[in-house]
């Protein structure tokens with residue numbers, strides 16, 4: 487049996503987004519499987535091939551919830567965890583009831599919201615394969631979410647929400663080939679390609695989200711390192727007010743909390 491120290495040592499040299507989170511996931515996977523031969527093979531193959539653990543194990547842990555991950559969805563990174571925390575805080579503080587998760591992917595954001603608040607959650611994605619994973623994750627975590635296949639807002643009709651949260655694709659098309667192997671080789675293109683300037687989806691969201699929000703509603707949107715200044719221009723142009731910038735541990739802006747500037 488591998489001890490915690492041995493696991494730590496084995497994953498030490500890996501290039502990863504968050505070593506502590508990797509350690510927690512590996513420990514969970516190995517203890518759940520009682521370190522069976524099959525599980526140990528999966529673990530050692532992942533180490534050998536530099537496969538991100540969520541893709542090797544077929545799941546990740548988000549706020550203590552087990553979220554299935556397949557090749558058709560992105561596994562939520564540390565910045566998405568910060569977006570989830572902030573969203574749940576805002577929902578509780580403002581006693582919000584109707585929430586939209588736009589670009590839901592694995593459903594992790596929507597599921598954490600539904601699990602941690604008394605709200606109705608709608609979740610949208612354009613990918614059938616992602617929606618299939620998200621539906622399964624919602625069922626496994628015993629939450630009721632309305633999933634809609636939609637190209638951004640197009641199938642939402644006249645629905646209005648208290649809060650819209652989105653982690654849209656945001657990598658510049660030309661930068662995809664330069665991403666580290668452990669991201670590039672495992673991320674579905676549809677989940678990361680944000681067009682020429684990486685901001686194709688941010689522009690759509692910032693131009694349209696106000697129509698889908700109640701007057702006191704808020705928008706929470708994730709972004710890439712270094713996109714914040716350009717996004718602030720789009721925010722101002724579309725008459726949003728910045729309530730908060732969500733930063734990562736390196737003090738880089740990775741998301742915004744916004745409300746209409748006319749409130």
Ligand SMILES: C[S@@+](CC[C@H](N)C(=O)[O-])C[C@H]1O[C@@H](n2cnc3c(N)ncnc32)[C@H](O)[C@@H]1O
Pocket residue numbers: 559560561562563566588589590591592593594595610611612613616636637638653654655656676677678
């Ligand atoms: C960055 S991933 C979202 C990850 C997800 N929030 C999570 O943390 O698990 C972006 C998602 O946007 C979806 N997407 C791409 N284009 C879209 C569009 N035009 N309309 C709706 N969803 C879209 C992709 O299928 C992908 O699941």
